[in-house]
Amino acid sequence: MPNALRPTMALALAGASLAGLLAATAPAEAGKIFVTNERDHNMTVLDSESLKVLATVKTGRRPRGLIASPDNKLIYVCASDDNRVEVYDPNDYKLIKTLPSGPDPELFVLHPSGNPLYIANEDDALVTIVDTQSGQVLGEIPVGVEPEGMGISPDGKVLVNTSETTSMAHFIDTSTKQIVENVLVDTRPRVAQFTPDGKFTWVSAEVGGTVSIIENAKHEVVKKLNFEIPGVNAEAIQPVGIRISKDGSTAFVALGPANRVAVVDVKTFEVKKYLLVGQRVWQMAFSPDEKTLYTTNGNSNDVSIIDVESMKVTKSVAVGRGPWGVVAVP
């Protein structure tokens, strides 16, 4: 009986791949993917359809954090060793202006309205607030040792900064610019990410090997995610980047030298799958339609392309040396 079924199966499969081909060739607005290359001091621009390199843009020294404005008309880059934030035009890749950042900016986050910019100054235990229009420094907030991760609530009222050596998530009221609570998490927290409903903050701990999920109303860790991968040493599991889908259903956690991205069910906290990507996977970004996820792989100098629906890694694309930040715009 199984044999009899085969031809139909084959036909169905052929049909599916044909449909896939058609979809791929259908006219689509190709977007762009920007990747900062920490060790090449430049930024690679990829075409989101062809995945070809459109341009390599020289930036300030040691570019790391990378974000787009809410209207996708500006690209912000942390030039860590030049102590400034650079603002680029995503169309012609020209440097529009630079913003003061405080010393050694690593990661930053924009207010949901597009202004101001909150920057973690890793060498100086500060979060610097900068007006993106005027370039004025609006304030500095003292935080723990080696501030890094920056997350902001969907309504822009709460900012969360993580400090690596202090091992805390600092909850900051954006209107008063004061710390309201410090939540101890596991060792070396790297990234903070709000859930789309604004109720929880996910914080990755690189050395601790966990993700702490903090209930924002109570400032309490309500759940700690652990990761176990057969054949991979526990020491190699070092969570860094976190992305949560807009519908609040699925989270992706980059696991550093474990060379994998964990796919986590946000409701049940169950790890559904580990996706094998490049070496030392670092940060991640969704495509604007969230059908694709891009990862920067710091040691293999490439970007892995993940198909979100099928949870499969479809391709890897070579970029510069030490790819760090990534953002995709339509």
Add this chain to the structure above:
Amino acid sequence: MEFAFGVLRQFPPDPPWWNNIVTIPPADDGIAGADLGVTDNNTTGRFLKQDFKLVARELVPHGEDPMPAFQKILDSGAKFILLAVPPDQLVKMADAAKGKDVILFNAGDTDDSLRGKDCRANVLHTAPSRAMLTDALAQYLVSKRWGSWLLLTGRTDADRLYAEAVKRSAKKFGGKIVDERVWNFGPDARESGNDIIPVFTQGKSYDVIVLADELGEFGPLIGYRSWDPRPTVGTSGLTPTTWSVTVTGWGAEQIQNRFARQAKRGMRALDFQMWLAMRTVGEAAARTRTNDVAKLREFIFGPTFELAGFKGGSFSYRPWDNQLRQPIVLTSAEALVAAAPQEGFLHQVNPLDTIGFDKPESQCKFPAQ
């Protein structure tokens, strides 16, 4: 909530030709690392209302009795005491502090016996043992298939102990020592080195020259002067250590910058080991929110203690000999070469326990607590 620290460093003997201002080690070697540890702990501490203070700092010249200085630190009320002293003095201090409510940190001495038959329950070691250093070196040499070594040993007791550690590591990882030679050409061979060293190193075939010369009396002179062109490793050349200015991966650039800004120089191994001792208490204090020495101790040896130290992964203390587990870097003066444990050296519990004395081989016996 207060955390009172003391730090005591006895200067090591000056190597023979360190009579010039450029090569002499900085006077604040180690102490500057303790200072940065206090700064880092307080940056965290201000969120938890914890206050870390260095209430006593004592520097003792080489050859003098450090015990009065140690007593001064005890009298100052310091609960956590960071030490860089010779091994016999360390044992005396541990015994003098027995039954007192203090934790001692051995941040400076590498003597294996302090982790073995002379171990003390009230001393935690952030300094590596010689066995850790030579195991790290051996792992690298073996993985390079540079398996046959010429061992050159200096005149001091410390050199002989380093040589013993090299031999143990050779046996453990399958290196072969083709010959051991003892340097007794006097302390300063800078002038005569070109005549002596080729002869001193000829007559056998080997891959590398392993130097056991902790003071650097002759080791730095061997490279480029040997009969056959062979690299030097050990106490000179490619050196195993806990820290160097060459460590910049694993986020280390941050602490290197922070240290350089505060101390106006590069961070050295002793600075790092002092910093680790400070951070051990800082980390335990943040997690337990107590300054009770017994509770801190319990946490430090508990399953959730993790110390981040900019070399990847987390560090913890071996309960059988109080030695901090940490990767050992292999570096030249200018560039980092490798870090141990090397890939492929497996361990049933923690790969960091492939370097140094593992539980079954430890001779340390703590009294039941």
